[in-house]
Every structure is written in structure tokens, then in C-alpha cells.
Amino acid sequence: MNFFAIKTSPIAASEFAREWDKLWAYLMAVSVFFTVAICGVIIFFAIRYRRRSDADRPAPTKDGKLLEILGSVIPFILVMIMFFWGAKLYFDARIPPKDAIEILVTGKQWMWKMQHPNGKREINDLHVPVGVPIKLTMTSEDVIHSFYLPDFRKKMDVLPGKYTQMWFLPEKEGRFHLFCAEYCGTEHSLMIGSLYVVSQAEYERWLSTGMTSGSVVAASSEDPVAAGQALWEVHCMAACHTGRPGAIGPNIHHAFGTMRELETGEFILMDENYVRNSMINPNDDIAKGYPAAMNSFRGTLNNNQMNQIIAYLKSVGEGAQ
């Protein structure tokens, strides 16, 4: 490996990133100065004043106040510069411009779902036009994630039950990293994707063509549907959801994507969340005409397995959704 060819700093892909780098340089300067100065003085003293004989009795030195005063005033000034500079940079770049394109982002274990203004969706990839500010409105379906674009020096947590925002201005075309930066479970490190900055024309073209761009990072190497079917047969169908009249649980084999009636008379869409929640908290919504007899699978099935069951139900719930 050629060590001189190794990259040691991130790309600065925007004006903000370049401003960021200047502030970083200031902190580096302060840090290098103090590190070199203090380590230098220590090494110098350790050699200059090394113990020459066991009978050494250094004369006590008197404490002066000068060191204490300088030692607090100078760092104080230096950190106040850091504070104001850092705060200004942060606040200047906080409010997204009015003309920003708004993209909806949903984080979910373990993928990013994006939705463009015209409704086009993609998974784990994000296409944006160069030169136009992009505003992301983000939420999560399950746990906390964090949307991170290192080359733009931007990051924002994505929370369940809440919307958060983040914006950036792409200046260069190219492909950039997109990471999940908040630990979110088993496949946190696979919750990654790419930001494609393309020309405006290409973005228009991309928006209007078919809806199948992007790649889903498979939850695991095995086929989720097949794995889900096996789990379904063992855990769900065998005892309860047999599909036969008189079974303990309702027949839901081909019901994915349909509206289900609840004991309360309300209707609820049988989607991923509902099935997942039925496995985790089965008594949250009770199906009409059935006893609250389903046990929670929390602890029995892990997230991955739940996703596989969902994938299976989805695959057999033909034409739904």
C-alpha cells in the first residue's frame, strides 16, 4: 500500500464544509501549540532537572500568581473565540433557504427511504441536483437514527414520533457518502447509502423516469421471503393463524395491505408497522371478534426475523398496497 496516496481528510463538498475546515484549522493550531509547548517543556525539565544524586534536595520554589492568571486568561480568550466562531457558523447555516427542494426521509431499521417532491421514492440512495439547496425533513419508524453526510459536515438525528430538519447545498457533482451515525441495532453499519449530486437536467430526467432506482441492502444474505415463510409456519400458523374456521387467531394470510376491523370498531391498515406491532405488542389493537389471546414475540423473534415474516406476508398478500 502506498501510504502517501492515502487520503487523510474528507472532501469539502460545500461552502459550509470549507468554512468548517477553517474553524477546524484554528482549533488545530491552538491544540498543536499547547501540545508541543507543554510536552516540550516537560521533556526539557525532565532532562535539565534530572536527579543526579540521591542526596539532591531542591530548594523549594515560591508560588507566583502570574502563572495562574495567564494560565486562565489566555485559554479563556482562546476558547471564547472558539465558542463565538462555532456558534456563528452553526447559526448562520441553520435555517434552510426558502427555495430549497424538500425531500422526505424516513429512517427505519436498517434503510433510508427517500421521497422526492413529485412522489418518486428511492431507497438508500439520494439523487439531488447540483446548485440547489436541499432540505431534508426526516423521521423514523422505529428507533433513533442519524442522517450523516461527512463531505458536507452535516448530521442530524432522525427520531421516531418527531420530525427533524437538515439542509445542505451541493456544489459539485459526484457521489458522496451517506451514513447512519446513531447506533440503531444489528445492522447499523449497513444503514448506508450514497448521495448522487447530478446536473439539473439529469435530475429532471431521473425524476420523471421509472420508479426503480437505488438498491436495497438486503437484510441478510438469505432470501427474506423464504426465511419468513418458514418462520410464519412455525410460529404463527401452526398454533393460531391456521386460516381455518374456529382457529384461535384471525385469518391474515392474504390480508397484507387491507383494512382490518378492530374490536373498537375502528379500521386499521395492515401494514409493516401493524404486523410488527402485533408481534411486539399484540394487545394494542385487538381484531374484531377475537380474544386478546396472542402472546408477544418480543424476545422470541429478533428484528430481522420479524422483518422476514413481514416480507413473506407482503409477498403473499398479492396486489395489495
Added chain:
Amino acid sequence: MNDNNTSPPLNYLTNGHTVKSWLLTVDHKRIGVLYLIAMTCFFLVGATAATLFRLELATHNANVLANDTYNRLFTMHGIIMVFFFLIPAVPGVLGNFLVPLMIGAKDVAFPRLNLASWYIYMLGGLFTLAAIIGGGIDTGWTFYTPYSSVYADSHVILAGTGVFITGFSSILTGLNFIVTIHKMRAPGLTWMRLPLFIWAQYSTAIINVLGTPVLAITLLLVLAERVLGFGIFDPQKGGDPVLYQHMFWFYSHPAVYIMILPGFGVVSEVLACFSRKRIYGYEFVAFSSLAIAAIGFFVWGHHMFTSSQSPYAGLIFSILTYLVGIPTAIKIFNWTATLYKGSVELSAPMLYTLGFIGLFLVGGLTGLFLATKALNVHLHDTYFVVAHFHYVMVGGMMMAWLAGLHFWWPKMFGKLYNEFWARVGAVIIFFGFNFTFFPQFIAGYMGMPRRYHVYDIEYQPFQMLSTAGAFFMGIGLIICLVTLVSSIFTGRPSGKNPWKATGLEWNYASSPPDTHNFTVPVKVDVEAYDYTDERIYQDA
């Protein structure tokens, strides 16, 4: 000392050999040794985990561990290292052993409570070990909700209970130290004559008593959510996961000062002794510990700049965070000035101490990067943070802990270790450490997120260096361990005060000390670190 004609006097180690005499002891010195044994075991478990996942990180793809295993390992590593190693290290071992000896007291104020603290610590440890044996926990040491409370399917309940229980051990130890230091000082030992180690323990104890209960109640709420289904942090029930983060960091930020302040105390003792000088600016060093403890309670939000907390709250947290840096800077400057015109001996504890200053300095300064709002947005949750906290926790506190362990080893066991090998260990650990964690700053600056099992190939050179460094460092640690342990069997007797240090523990107690401290009451008539006092050079 001529003890070659009669049988040696009974000291605290030889006074009673049965297991029972150890497990039911209320002698603070024996309790210190009990902590030492338990804590070393926990450290080895945590270090083994680090070794395994560092191996995995050597390359960018997964070829050693499955992702789930990886997550469980780093979580276990974090939990054990923080709650079962670093927090109890210096207070539990050196604090218990030395606080009464340094202030001329017969024991801590509540000896039975002290033993109970050790049992509580062990009980918490057993729960955590049970969680590990049962398959581990994968939430990260921060237990963020709702992942920990709803989604994780690992042993959150066991591990959470373990940490909850151990918290009470810290609280009770802190309580014991505060009372001991307030009420049981020998006549003449005024506050301004106290060794700085005592000041550091005192400041730490305050945080222990006031901070830990908040962690306890927070974990209890998470457990209530997980076991009973209460939804206090669950957004589906209207709960706020960010509130959890506030409550967690309200303890866990002060906790980082629980981890470092005792180290500051150790460093002051060692520096004074091996440069034969009084610590420069004694009062400033003493009060800066209190200042750090006090301000440290109001900066917790710097862990949450990107969490959706109010940006204005973030400003306040940011500015207060810098203010903690000032008293810390004062300490560093005063330590450096202590060497001036001293008589510096680069013994093993001193090597660790000087290493501490350099590494903690880098760790502290990179803390300033993280405290800067705009910079934090990029650096948060990347390897930059990982490097920062290993520099302060391992480069800082663990070096201080090893310095203290070497320094007081002769006092605790009455034996001198092999100085040459101890120095070799110190030097290897110092270089191995930098080798391990410096590349992580670069990986983090380049944007590599932490808690990543597989990662972009772009970061591989740094992670590879880091893994190599970790093994280098491991060798240093093993040398250090072997040197210390073997000295118990083969080391030369150290005599009462081998380093010719000041302090009651060196001058009024044999090595190892007798079971009963200060059977002849002492009266203190000198300032701390008076290296002009000829009495300390007399019998060694």
C-alpha cells in the same frame, strides 16, 4: 528495620489467612485489595472484548465476527470498562486503601458500609456477567431509548439491573469518603494541608453522591418500560426519547469527571514525590477539582448537539463546556511548573504520570473540538469521539491508575517490583496507546461513524494501524501485569518509605501496614509535600 531475628509482625495481609477473614473484613485496606482483584478481572474481560472486536476492525469487511456479535462486544466493552473498571478503579482500590492512611484515621467512617459497597459492586457485576453469559447486550453503553427499551432483543434487563445496582456502590463509597474526610482528619491536618489526592477524592465523592442517583432512576424507568411496558421514553405512547438522553447524560457527563478527578489526585502525589517539590500552586490545583466537579454538572447537553435539543440550550452547554477546560488547564500548567528546578527521577510511576499529562492534554484539547457546536455536528458519533474519550480515559485515567498502582504497590504489598521491566512496560504502553488511538482521530475527521462493524475501505489504513497498535499496547499491559504480580513472590522487601515520599501513609505506617492504623495517634505539624523535612529521608 531489623525484623530478621524475630518472626515478622502481623500486617494487614498476614493477619488472618482464611477466605472468611477476607470476605468478612471491615478493614479498609483489605477492602481495597478486594476491589483490586475484582476490578482487574473485569478489566481483563473488557480488554478481551476489545481485542476481539479490534481484530474484526482490522479490515473493512466482516471476516471475524457477525454484526450482532460485534455489537454485543463493544457494548460489553463500554459497560464493563466504564462502570466496573474506570469508575471504581482509583476510589475503590487506592481511595479505600489510602484515604484513612493519608488523613491519620483508623478507618473510614462507616467500615461495614464500606464492605457492603464492595458486595453491592460484586452483585451488580454478577448481573452484568450473567447478561454476558446469557448472550450479551447490544444497546451500546449509553442504552439509548427506544432501542434499549422496546426494540433490542438482548439482555437489557440483566445488564441494566447490574449497572443500577453498582451505582449504589459508588454512592455509598462517595458518602463514606465525604464523611471520613470531613470528620476524621488527624489533629493539625487542616484542609490546606491535605494531600491533593484527598481533595480529588473529595470532589469525586460529591459527584458520586449527587449524580449517581439520577442514573439509577433513569435506568429504573427504562427497566419499567421494558418489563412492564410503561412508556415513559416511548414515542408511541407520547414519551420522549430525548428526555432519556438528558437524564442519562446528566449523570454520565459528571461521571467522566468521576473517572478523571481521582487520576488528577494520583498524578499530583507522584509528581511531587519524584521531583521532590511541593505541587506548584497547591490551592489552585485543590480548588480546581471542586470547580470541575461543580461546572461539570451543567454541561451534559454537549453530547446531544445533533439530537434535536433546542439550539439555544446547545449554546449554553457549549460555553459551559469550555469553562471546564479552564480549571483543567490550570492544573496542567501547575504540574508542569512543579518540575521546574526539581529533582526529577524518571521512575516507572513518574513515566506513567508524564505520559498521562501528554495524553490527557491531547484528549482534553480534542474535547474542545467536540464542544464547538459547528464542529461537533460533523464529529459527533464518529471515531473522533472514540479517540477523544480513549485519550482521556485510557491515556489519561488508565495511565494515572497505573502510575498510582506502581507508586503505592510497595505500600500495599511491601515488595519492590522490577524497576526495569516496569519502565519497559510504561514505555510500550505509551507508544502502543498512541499507535492505537491516534489514527482514529483521522478516521473520525474523515467521517467514519463509530459502532460500525463494516466500513468503507477508505478508512481501512487507519483501522489497521489501530489494530496493530492495540496488540502492541496489549504486550505492554501484559508486561506490566506480570511485573507487578511476580513482585509479590520474588520482589525485595520495600521498607517503609522506598520513594522517600511525604505523607502520613508513608511515614507513619509500615509496608504493608498493620491491621490497625495509627495505634499511636499522630499530630500533623507540616504542610503537604514538604520535601525539605529531613524526617522523611531517615529510615527507608
Added chain:
Amino acid sequence: MSHAAATTDHEHKPYQQHHFESMEQQTQSTLLGIWLFMAQEILFFGGLFTAYTVYRILYPQAWAMGAGTQNVFLGMVNTIVLIGSSLSIVLAVHSARHNDKKGILKWFALTLLLGLVFFGVKAVEYGTKWEHQLVPGLNWDDHHALHTIQEHAPKGVEVTELPKGIQLYYSLYFVMTGMHALHMIIGFGLAIWIMIKAARGRFNAEYYPHVEYFGLYWHFVDIVWIFLFPLLYLV
């Protein structure tokens, strides 16, 4: 250095532990220890009160309606019962000061009795909540909860749906009163231990620290309730 084996036969004061230099030092140390313990208790409950405050601000409606379903009368009874038990523990300390062993036992017994009354009332309250399916996670039922809230709504206020955050109110209600109850249970254990000591004649007019410190602890537990009652029942 003298040998450890050489036991120092200084005159032995009856209640002083060996590692203290004087009785005064021992008393002061214990007192400081107790106060520090109280300080940590305050922070322990402080965490709960923080969560309470945050959610109360977020969901004022849930708080108002949740409090509406509480039985203020029972809460009031319990407040009076606890204040009574505080009084009786004061009297126990008074008896101890006057070397009155019977008095200590009598007042401790009364304290325990009042504590039991408190638990009885609390059990009724918890039981009602369980019946109304108001226990989040364990048997919570939206339908039933709504019904209960409607029943308790003040006249003229029409409640058509559950206020957001209502489960949080009940979760916090159970955690806060539960933690308070746990402290009382610990208090019961301590009280019985002290009664045994008292019955064996371990205390006298000069020496009764356990009684006194138990009094402090019990007052603390009462004060927590004095805060909980208005916050959870009256808002």
C-alpha cells in the same frame, strides 16, 4: 512502629466504635452521613420530578384529566395518615430521649400501624386502577380508560377521545407512588429492626441514634408524599 498484635487497652466507652476518636466524632459523622444519604435521595426522586414536569408541560390535558380520575378523598386520607405517622415517630424520639423503652415501642407500633393503613388505602387505589384497566403496559385499555375519564370529567366538559400522553401520566403515577411505597417498605424493615433493638434495651437517654435517624428518614418519606399528593391528585 508498634505491633498490630499489641492491643491498645484504652478505656472503653460503651457505645463508641473503635475507629472513632471520640463519641462526638462518631455522632457528627453519622449525622453527616445521614444528610448525605438524604441528598442522594432527593436527586433520586429529582429525576422522577423532572420527567413529571417535562411531560406535564407537554401534555397538560392528560395531566388534568388523569388527576381527575384520582380519588382525592383517599389521597387526602393518606396524607393525614402519613402526617400522623410523622407525629408518632417524633413522639418515639421523645420517648427515647426520656429513656422510655415502652414509649419507643408504643410509638413505633403506631407508626407501623399508620403505615399499614396507608398501604391499605393505596392497595384500594391501585386495585381500582387495575379494574379500570388503567395500568400502562400491563392491562391498559384505551376504551375503558376513555370511559373512566369521561365519568370523572367535570360537568360540562365533553371528552371524546383520550388526551395524548395519558399513558405517561399513569406510568409516572405508578412509578412515583411505587418508589415512595418502596421507601416505606424499607422503612418498615428498619423500624422492626429498631424495635427489636429497643425491646432488648439497647437504647438509653444518652444513646438512641437509630431512633433519631429513623425519624429523619421517615420524615423524608413523608415529605415526598406531601409533594406527590398535590402533584398527582390536585395538579
